[in-house]
Amino acid sequence: MPQLTCYGGVGEIGGNKFLLEAGDVRIFLDMGQTFGFLSGYFVDPWLMPRKRFGLRDLMVLGLMPRIPGLYDRSELKGTGMKWTPPTFDGVFISHPHYDHIFHLAYVDRDIPIYLGETGHIIIRAWEDSSSRIDLGQHDYRTFRTGDVVKVDETEVEPIHVDHSVPGAYGFLIHTPEGTVVYTGDLRWHGPHGEMTDDFMRAALDTHPIALITEGTRMEPGGGRVNYSEEEVLQGATKIMKGARERLVVSTFYPRDIDRMRTFYMAALEAGREFITSSRTAFLLKALEADTGLHFPRVFSEYGAKAYFREMASASTWERELQSELGARAVDSSYVHDHQSEVVLQLDFSHLAELVDIDPKQGGHFIHSKSEPFQEDDIEDTILRNWLRSFGLEHHQLHASGHASRAELEQMVKELKPGKVIPIHTEHPEMFLGLSKEVELPAVGRPISL
Numbered sequence: 001m002p003q004l005t006c007y008g009g010v011g012e013i014g015g016n017k018f019l020l021e022a023g024d025v026r027i028f029l030d031m032g033q034t035f036g037f038l039s040g041y042f043v044d045p046w047l048m049p050r051k052r053f054g055l056r057d058l059m060v061l062g063l064m065p066r067i068p069g070l071y072d073r074s075e076l077k078g079t080g081m082k083w084t085p086p087t088f089d090g091v092f093i094s095h096p097h098y099d100h101i102f103h104l105a106y107v108d109r110d111i112p113i114y115l116g117e118t119g120h121i122i123i124r125a126w127e128d129s130s131s132r133i134d135l136g137q138h139d140y141r142t143f144r145t146g147d148v149v150k151v152d153e154t155e156v157e158p159i160h161v162d163h164s165v166p167g168a169y170g171f172l173i174h175t176p177e178g179t180v181v182y183t184g185d186l187r188w189h190g191p192h193g194e195m196t197d198d199f200m201r202a203a204l205d206t207h208p209i210a211l212i213t214e215g216t217r218m219e220p221g222g223g224r225v226n227y228s229e230e231e232v233l234q235g236a237t238k239i240m241k242g243a244r245e246r247l248v249v250s251t252f253y254p255r256d257i258d259r260m261r262t263f264y265m266a267a268l269e270a271g272r273e274f275i276t277s278s279r280t281a282f283l284l285k286a287l288e289a290d291t292g293l294h295f296p297r298v299f300s301e302y303g304a305k306a307y308f309r310e311m312a313s314a315s316t317w318e319r320e321l322q323s324e325l326g327a328r329a330v331d332s333s334y335v336h337d338h339q340s341e342v343v344l345q346l347d348f349s350h351l352a353e354l355v356d357i358d359p360k361q362g363g364h365f366i367h368s369k370s371e372p373f374q375e376d377d378i379e380d381t382i383l384r385n386w387l388r389s390f391g392l393e394h395h396q397l398h399a400s401g402h403a404s405r406a407e408l409e410q411m412v413k414e415l416k417p418g419k420v421i422p423i424h425t426e427h428p429e430m431f432l433g434l435s436k437e438v439e440l441p442a443v444g445r446p447i448s449l
């Protein structure tokens with residue numbers, strides 16, 4: 001009987017890390033870090049785990065599980081755990097989001113990491129353009145929908161799904177005793193809902209023995225306000241058209257290419273020019289090499305512009321990109337001089353650029369991310385202070401990366417799996433009663449499937 005052990009994603013959104021064992025086959029599904037992973041013991045940047053001691057601090061504090069045969073030799077020094085040769089056949093990554101990949105940094109470099117081709121490009125671009133991101137040199141093996149990865153008697157079939165990052169997959173894991181379905185993160189209301197349909201159709205055909213499902217939006221009450229991507233486009237266009245001679249600034253998740261496209265299209269419709277951050281420009285250029293991804297080649301073909309900050313010393317990737325883009329690499333004075341003609345992407349960590357841009361009072365700021373989880377969210381307070389200072393009006397406009405409660409309920413009912421294991425949710429108990437057998441996971445406790 002296959003067995004599932006959850007080491008993360010239990011009663012929380014993100015941090016997915018599931019060990020699936022079938023016969024002698026042992027694979028991990030995702031290797032993520034929880035949001036707020038260090039927040040109980042550390043404060044960035046003053047007090048952080050001591051990297052020079054690998055996993056020592058994290059293991060002593062109980063933040064990382066002691067799993068023999070998983071971690072790289074260099075990470076185990078001083079942890080009291082002895083390195084042993086890898087005892088896992090692979091880690092299967094559903095998509096390149098922090099909460100699904102970040103703990104790859106600790107994984108033994110000899111364990112193969114299976115992920116989509118697009119995901120691989122995104123991880124590389126992320127590492128190349130951020131000094132804080134380094135997941136290590138792994139044996140990455142890429143797949144696309146239609147491929148099947150055979151591990152002894154078990155076959156892992158990745159099938160694309162729609163989520164807020166390109167290259168997202170769900171998995172059908174065909175074990176000798178039946179198929180286990182793992183959703184990864186998915187949605188139907190995004191621009192590629194048909195991909196999620198493809199995944200579900202294939203899952204239905206297998207009469208799964210188990211469903212490991214995300215439940216991000218399984219929330220009591222109505223949940224947060226949520227729009228479709230199309231509604232975000234309409235809302236953003238309206239704000240941009242009404243801004244007249246004022247600046248429009250937007251912020252969204254850096255790897256959400258659909259959202260980037262939405263803002264690009266909205267700006268076009270409103271007769272404005274969309275200026276991406278330099279990091280987004282770097283990612284988009286990297287993705288142009290991905291022949292399977294259908295996205296307008298905004299830099300190569302459409303002459304898009306990117307914003308570069310004034311730095312004491314810029315990183316190599318930034319310098320090279322800036323010289324490659326030539327006149328299309330713009331700065332704060334360009335934005336200042338063209339406030340009525342542009343829409344600027346500005347990340348939270350770059351808010352200080354507003355000092356240099358010095359926008360006219362009465363501009364607009366479109367916050368295109370999740371609403372803050374708590375009322376006293378520190379980032380939200382800080383953001384609002386900045387906006388007040390520069391007289392920018394705050395707009396909330398976001399389409400979630402996750403299926404709604406009703407869609408999740410319908411999925412479970414249609415699939416009729418032998419067992420349901422709700423993960424990646426703060427309310428796993430809300431799945432009880434949706435299927436004949438729902439097992440709520442506990443960290444480290446094996447579940448028979």
Ligand SMILES: [Zn+2]
Nearest residue numbers: 014097099185
């Ligand atoms: Zn996630």
